[in-house]
Amino acid sequence: QTSLVAAVTSTWLSLQSSDQLLSLTQRTLATREDSLRLTKLRFDNGATSALDLRQAESLTAAAQASLAQQQRQRALDLNALTLLVGQPIPGNLLVPDQPTASPAQSSNSAQLWLSDVPAGLPSDLLERRADIRQAEQQLIAANANIGAARAAFFPRISLTASAGTASNELSGLFKDGSWGFTLAPQALLPIFDAGRNQASLDSARVGREIAVAQYEKAIQTAFREVSDALAGQATLGEQLRAQQVQATAEAERFRLAELRYRNGVASFLDVLDAQRSLFATEQALLQTRLTQQQNQVALYKALGGGFDRR
Incomplete structure (x- = not known):
């Protein structure tokens, strides 16, 4: 869903x-x-x-x-x-947002219902994700103690800091580009206590190892997707603000170039160049706005369905 x-x-x-x-x-x-x-x-x-x-x-x-x-x-x-x-x-639902306004001047109606990212989002929101739930079911099928598995592999941290940026705890999980959440080997021991009678069966051991690996991978993927989306949240906002300023400046540049041309003090090349630049800048602004919105949708999905516990 x-x-x-x-x-x-x-x-x-x-x-x-x-x-x-x-x-x-x-x-x-x-x-x-x-x-x-x-x-x-x-x-x-x-x-x-x-x-x-x-x-x-x-x-x-x-x-x-x-x-x-x-x-x-x-x-x-x-x-x-x-x-x-x-x-x-x-x-x-198909009516464009302010079709006569320039991109730099128009309001962003979609952003009105895309909520701001709150600070202090707990990582246990990720337990709602379908891939993590599926991996947990595979562990349970392998006679795992799911509580012990979560304690061993699932980081309990705050995902966000102020203004919806990634927390230091989340950023620290991916230092040097690799997964930074480690655990002591003995932490693995209680996970399969319920299946100790099968310990002598190679097939059961292999099945458990596969289930653990898939569970750990699902957790790493979840935290990575949240981290990526939060990184986009911060940088795309800065990019959008800069492009809005640029688009406003280009619109004024075109207006002045056209005025100077009509009064015979500028060449037509100046008008064409300003016209071309304005169109390209406004196109880029709309594309960045869409990227920012879709990044927030990606964050919603990465969190397993938004910011609220359900």
């Missing part, structure tokens, strides 16, 4: 992002078509060069190609979401 919720949420976020990229591309195409009309008029009157006209035509064609690409991607995202949900998506 957790995997399905995460998949539906991630696909819906992709659809929302595709809507926003489509809206951005439509606005960009309209702007470039206006520039092309103005350039053609100036060319017909001998006020600009053929080079300027061809560059305006090239940028307009590029925007048309990008529009077709975004329309195709939106259709693919909608098909994927419909397949996951198993029925047509209600129209009110």
